[in-house]
Amino acid sequence: MVDNILLAEYTTYKIGGPAKYFFVVKNRDELLKALKTAKDLKLPVFILGGGSNILVSDKGFKGLVIKIEISGMEIKENKIIAGAGIALSKLSAYAMENGLSGIEWIFGIPGATLGGSIFGCAQAFGEKISDVVESVEALDLKTLKIKNFTKEQCKFALKSSIFKKNKNLVIVSAVLSLKPEDKDKIKQKMEQGISYRKTNHPISFPSAGSTFVNPEIKIKNKKLLEKYPELVKFNKKGTIPAGYLVQKSGLQGKIIGGAQISQMHANFIINTGKAKAKDVLALIKLAKQKVKKNFGIELQTEVQMLGFK
Numbered sequence: 001m002v003d004n005i006l007l008a009e010y011t012t013y014k015i016g017g018p019a020k021y022f023f024v025v026k027n028r029d030e031l032l033k034a035l036k037t038a039k040d041l042k043l044p045v046f047i048l049g050g051g052s053n054i055l056v057s058d059k060g061f062k063g064l065v066i067k068i069e070i071s072g073m074e075i076k077e078n079k080i081i082a083g084a085g086i087a088l089s090k091l092s093a094y095a096m097e098n099g100l101s102g103i104e105w106i107f108g109i110p111g112a113t114l115g116g117s118i119f120g121c122a123q124a125f126g127e128k129i130s131d132v133v134e135s136v137e138a139l140d141l142k143t144l145k146i147k148n149f150t151k152e153q154c155k156f157a158l159k160s161s162i163f164k165k166n167k168n169l170v171i172v173s174a175v176l177s178l179k180p181e182d183k184d185k186i187k188q189k190m191e192q193g194i195s196y197r198k199t200n201h202p203i204s205f206p207s208a209g210s211t212f213v214n215p216e217i218k219i220k221n222k223k224l225l226e227k228y229p230e231l232v233k234f235n236k237k238g239t240i241p242a243g244y245l246v247q248k249s250g251l252q253g254k255i256i257g258g259a260q261i262s263q264m265h266a267n268f269i270i271n272t273g274k275a276k277a278k279d280v281l282a283l284i285k286l287a288k289q290k291v292k293k294n295f296g297i298e299l300q301t302e303v304q305m306l307g308f309k
Contacts (some may be wrong), residue, residue, distance in 0.1 A: 001037070001064075007056045007306075010048060010067065012111035014206040015277050016056025017307065019046075019065040026069050026085075028139070028146070028172055035141060035170070038064045045141065046306055047170050050087060052111035053120060053208050057307030058277045068115055070172060075100070078178050079134065084115030084171040088122075096190060101181035102132045104189040108197050110209070115171040119163045120302070121156045125193065130156035134177040141168040159213045159302055202262040205270035211284060212242035212267055213300040224295065242291075242299060243267030249290035256282045281308075 005022035008014050021043065025031040038045045044063035048054070070083035073094050080100065082091055091114055092107035105125045106117065116122075117129045118136060133156075136149045147169070155162040163169045197203060218235045225231050228248060234240045246252065247266040254261045255272070257279030262268040269283050288299045 001034070005065075007060060007065065010065075011051035011054055011056055011208070012206060013051075013055060013208050013275075013280070014271055015058075015275055015280065017058050017060025019061045019063070021064040022067070023064065024067045024069055026071070028070070031066065031068070031070070031139060031170065031172065032144060034064070034066050035139070035144060038066075039141075039144070047115075049085065049113035049116035049119075050111040052109070053116065053302065054304045054306060055208055055277055055280055057305075059307055061307040066170075068113070068170075070115075078180060080176045080178060081173060082114050082176065083173050084113065084118075086114050088112045088114065088117060092190060095178060096183060096186045099180055099183050099186070100178035101186050101189075102178040103129075103176065104186055105193055107190040108194040110203060112209075114174060118154070118171055118174055119161060120159050121161050121164075123159070125196075128156070130154070130161075132176045132178060134175040136163075136171060136175075137173045138163065138169040138171050141170060146172065158216055159300075200265060202264045202268050202270050205262070205272065207262075207268050207270045208303045210242070210267045210302050211269050212246070212287070213302045214242050214267075215240050215245075215297055215299070217297065219295070221296070240297070241267070245291045245295055245297060245299070246287050249287070249294045251283075251287055251290055254283065254286070256286070259283050261287065277308075 001021055001023045004018040006018050007016035023034045025034055046065050048065050048067045069085040071086045073082045075098055088106040088109050092103050095103050105127045122129045133151050136154055138147055216239050219231045243266040251261050252266040253263045258272050258275030259279035260270050260272050262270050269280050291297055291299050
């Protein structure tokens, strides 16, 4: 365990102050040891994966940050058992090498781990991690005991799960149920996903990924439907891209301090070089206000906040 580690170095945003204490765990025993220490010292705990999808306060976090690097993968029949700290791209590549399909879409997601993807029920290209999760192993912070959760018990929902709602549960590993497929077909799908992200996402700038959850609602306001005909198409799908709402609210390219709503994709707030957490927060607040005023929709923030009051 080390003191006062700058968390900006461990997040894809490259933003954030120091953690009072910081500990990297590579197996269950180390995780249990760290949690026992935190419990004895009555320290607040935050579980960190690959550092994506998180915004850390400029003042940091006055507690213990535990970085999960529990890796390891094995195949049993058509299932992959993997540690929570495994990078999604590595996991997807492993599946491809073994001719297993179902997680091609996660290849190339920056800074994302299996545990984090389950925590926030990651999704892209019409597919979700919940589609392939068979079971999840987690450690309960209160009892310090391991629990196993079936897919149904994970309570997956829109960018959410029981693990996101109950922060006492720390994901240790998961079993993914996949399907046999030709390696070349799997690889082709992975390459298509990478190509799309390079073309449509601002991956050359630090960010937390998507800032807002895509609202799963239908617009009934006739004036809005006339003004924005694309909403008719979104209504049929039942989902409205948050980036579309931000863009149509006139905020694409908006800059506050060192943060900017990306010109490439309006659901990404990027760090142009010297952004502070307060700059990102200001853009989030502005986007929520504008979208609420223009569309009557309350945007939900996908990015987790750490160290803010």
